Amino acid sequence: MNELRFEDVTVRYGQTVAVDGVSLTVPGGQVVGLVGESGSGKSTLARAAVGLAPYAGRILLGDQPVPTRGRRRPLQMVFQDPYSSLDPRMSIGESIAEAMPRGTSRAQGRAEVERLLELVHLDPTRASARPAELSGGQRQRVALARALAGRPEVVIADEITSALDVSIQGAVLNLVRELQAELGLSMLFISHNLAVVRYVATHVAVMRDGRIVEQGPTAQVLAAPEHDYTRELLAAVPGSTTRSLR
Helix, strand or coil, rough: CCCCEEEEEEEEEECCCEEEEEEEEEEECCCEEEEECCCCCHHHHHHCCCCCCCEEEEEEEEEEEECCCCCCEEEECCCCCCCCCCCCCHHHHHHHCCCCCCCHHHHHHHHHHHHHHHHHCCCHHHHCCCHHHHHHHHHHHHHHHHHHHHCCCCEEECCCCCCHHHHHHHHHHHHHHHHHHCCCCCEEECCCCCHHHHHHHHHHEEEEEEEEEEEEEHHHHHCCCCHHHHHHHHCCCCCCHHHHHC
16 A cells, blocks of 8 residues: 655745645555645645646655556545535536546446445435535535545545534544544545544644644654644644544
8 A cells, every 4th residue: 555755845825835845654544634624735735746736846656656647546635625525517427437446347447336325324315416415514425425436545634523513523533433444535624623642543743834844653652742733733732622533
């Protein structure tokens, strides 16, 4: 199982440096949480990985540069907004099937759509439904199924619970943990919420002003943070928030 590596990655928008020399590894079969406030560069780093932002440095899967063109996309991204990430003109089954590898037959596609919907705990009979007929939490489950349909080596989840009601967030996070355990999923999980990252991630990297200021095993970093910014983020986490995710 290949690891995803960012090596000295920098992203500039004009004179603004959004990501500044970031090096980060997502080991195969692990969930790495990337945490920081809005504007810290987390989403920009993710967009660079999937070819949506130009960058300097190297982004590697195993020993090879990550391909961002062509049908085969070994990195799949799940976006923050489940309302805009799915085509409203397509059924959810069509959206999932569209992401499948080239050469998948119609019969194979139907069977795979059913399997993936069951995997994310949605009734396969909903395959003909349009996104507008689903709740936000259900749409985010479809977005996860769509990402998995591409048979990726790494999934990048960008703030996938922040647009959802608090009552639904826990169910989606439980699904992420379940998928990771069942599939051995490799994931870069981006969030501004340390309680969320603590719940799903084996490793954590803390990002501020475009740079990684601290990283390591989640339990170690959160038990004894070395950087003042990490301590600030931890101090902002109510104890009840963490308990509510258990």
